Amino acid sequence: MPWEETHPLDQRLQFVAAHQRGLYAMTELCARYAVSRKTGYKWLVRYAEAGPAGLHDRSHAPHTCPHAITPRVAALLVAARRAHPTWGPAKLLHYLAPRHPKVAVWPAVSTVADLLTREGLVTRRRRRRPAVHPGAVPIQTAAPNDLWTADFKGQFRTRDAIYCYPLTIADQHTRYLLTVHALLNTRVVGARAAFERAFRTYGLPQAIRTDNGVPFANTGLHGLTQLSVWWLRLGIQHQRIRPASPQENGAHERMHRTLKAETTRPPERTRAAQHRRFQHFLRFYNEERPHAALGGATPASQYAPSERPYPDRLPALEYPGHYVVKRVTNAGTIRFQDRLLFLANALKQHHVGLEESADGVWSLYLGRVLLGRIDERTMKVYG
Secondary structure (H helix, E strand, O other), rough: OOOOOOOOHHHHHHHHHHHHHHOEEEHHHHHOOOHHHHHHHHHHHHHHHHHHHHHOOOOOOOOOOOOOOOHHHHHHHHHHHHHHHOOOHHHHHHHHHOOOOOOOOOOOOHHHHHHHHHHOOOOOOOOOOOOOOOOOOOOOOOOOOOEEEEEEEOOEEEOOOOEEEEEEEEEOOOHHHHHEEEOOOOOOOHHHHHHHHHHHHHOOOOOEEEEOOOOOOOOOOOOOHHHHHHHOOOOOEEEOOOOOOOHHHHHHHHHHHHHHHOOOOOOOOHHHHHHHHHHHHHHHHHEEEEEEOOOOOOOOHOOOOOOOOOOOOOOOOOOOOOEEEEEEEEOEEEOOOOOOEEEOOOOOOOOEEEEEEEEEEEEEEEOOOOEEEEEEOEEEOOO
C-alpha cells in the first residue's frame, strides 16, 4: 500500500475540526499534529476570522521597505537611461546626483541595475568565453639567442597614403636588432617570411617573446596561431606578455621609441624608401650607436649567431607509444570517442597526442607542449 500524502492545508483543517469536537486538550492536540501551542492558536484565530481561506500561507515579505527606491527617483533613473541608453547604473547616479540635490539618499548601483532590468532597459549579452593566458615568464637571459623579442610597431602611412606595418625582431640579451621589415599588413604570410629570413641568417633562438596581437596569438586554444605553431615545431618556446602590459617587453618598446623618432618623422615617400631607411637605421643602431644597457658598447660587439641552425624540414612530431595520436583536419577538428571536437585552425594537418592523465581526463599535446585537456564527461577542451 503506497504512503498517503497530505497537504498542509488539509492538516490544518483537520486540526480545526478536532479542536471543535473537543476530544483533546489544546496541549495534547498540538502534540498530535507536531506544532507548538502558539502555532495552533494562530491557525484557530485565522480560521475564526476568515474561515478555510485563512488557513493558506501568507507572504512573509515586509509591509514596508525603508531603503526601496521611491517612485520619483525611479522615474528619474528610467528617464535618464532612456535619454542615454549606453550609460550604466554608476554613470546615471553620477549624472543625476548633482542635478537633483533635494534627493537625500540615492540607491546603490546594484539596486539601479535591478530597476533597469525590470523596466526592460538592459539588453542581455552573450557571455564571452574568457581568453586563458598562460602567464608571463620573467625575462632571464645568459647568452645571445636565449630570447628574441618581436613586435609590430604602430602602423603609419607613407607619403603616398599607403599603410606601413614595421615588424621588428631583436635579441634581448645583447639588444641586437635582427630585423626591421616594412610590411603591408600583420598577416602571417609576411611575418613568417621575415622570421624565416632571420632564422636562416642568425639561427634559431631558445624562445620568442611577443604581445597577444595578430599574428602572434589569438583567443583560441592556447592562443595558437599558424606562426606560433611553426615556432613550436622548430623547438622555440613562445612567451606571451600579459594583455595591456607592454612594460613586460620594455626593452623592445624602448627601441621602438628610438626607431619612431629617427625613421618615421617625417615618413618616406613610398614603402620601399621607408624600408631602405629602416635598414640604414638597423646598421647604425647595431654597429655605431652605444647602448646604455651594455655599458656603452654596441649591440654588434656583443652578439653572435645561434648554434642551432634552421632546418630544411620541420622535425617530425613524435609521441610515446601509449599516446593516442590524432590528425587534425583542415577544419581544426579531431574525432574523439565518436565526437567531433574543435581544437584550433592553426593545428590543421598536424598530429596531436592524447594521454589519459586522470579518470576521463585526457591531456592534449603538440609534441612536448601541453595544449590543454579534454574532459570525457563534458566533451570540452580546456586550455
